[in-house]
Amino acid sequence: MxxxxxxxxxxxxxxxxxxxxxxxxxxxxxxxxxxxxxxxxxxxxxxxxxxxxxxxxxxxxxxxxxxxxxxxxERNPDNIHHMDRTQFAADADLTEGTIMAFATPDGNQVPGIIREVAGDSVTVDFNHPxxxxxxxxxxxxxxxxxxx
The missing domain is CATH 3.10.50.40 (Chitinase A; domain 3)
Structure with a gap:
């Protein structure tokens, strides 16, 4: 064999x-x-x-x-989203570089990387790391x- x-x-x-x-x-x-x-x-x-x-x-x-x-x-600029701080739990770790799970409309979860926090705006990158x-x-x- x-x-x-x-x-x-x-x-x-x-x-x-x-x-x-x-x-x-x-x-x-x-x-x-x-x-x-x-x-x-x-x-x-x-x-x-x-x-x-x-x-x-x-x-x-x-x-x-x-x-x-x-x-x-390739990195897709359409996968970078600016979200309002109120969409996150009060105790969420929004340190730059933190990877967290986000729920999609169909119930799945996708990872997003916190890229920047400026005032009430949180920039999340949904491109693969x-x-x-x-x-x-x-x-x-x-x-x-x-x-x-």
Whole structure:
């Protein structure tokens, strides 16, 4: 029996570090002690990310970089909103850089980053924190489940 390789419709368990070009680690499944489960072919991953890991085998490691448009997208100015201070709980931490959850009309939650507080106006950025940045993945394949 041959060792499975990552291909279309594979479910993959990986550990990864996401680094910025300056070497800062932005996220790490190893640090959280919990591998990520990725599914290729379902639209949840960019085509460039899928292309970078296709053909890998269990136990293999790979380091690759993705430009913003292939990683977390470009920064979108329409995702920056100015909200009234009264829309926040009185004890809410509105320190610049604080990430908090906001409810959407459909009941889901999305993260927003407090960018500025000026008087009664709070500027919230709903772009992904890594939007607009090139990122480097250091990835290790832990397991592959090939789906028919």
């Amino acid at each position: 041959t060792e499975p390789v990552i291909g279309n419709n594979s479910q993959v368990f990986v550990h990864f570090d996401v680094e910025l070009p300056d070497g800062t680690v932005a996220d790490s499944t190893k640090a959280h002690g919990k591998p990520a489960r990725l599914t290729l072919g379902n639209g949840s991953l960019s085509g460039a990310f899928e292309a970078a890991i296709k053909g890998m085998c269990k136990g293999e490691t790979r380091r690759f970089s993705l430009d913003p448009q292939h990683a977390f997208g 890594l939007a607009g940045q090139m990122v480097i993945f250091d990835l290790e394949v832990l397991d592959i489940i090939v789906k028919d």
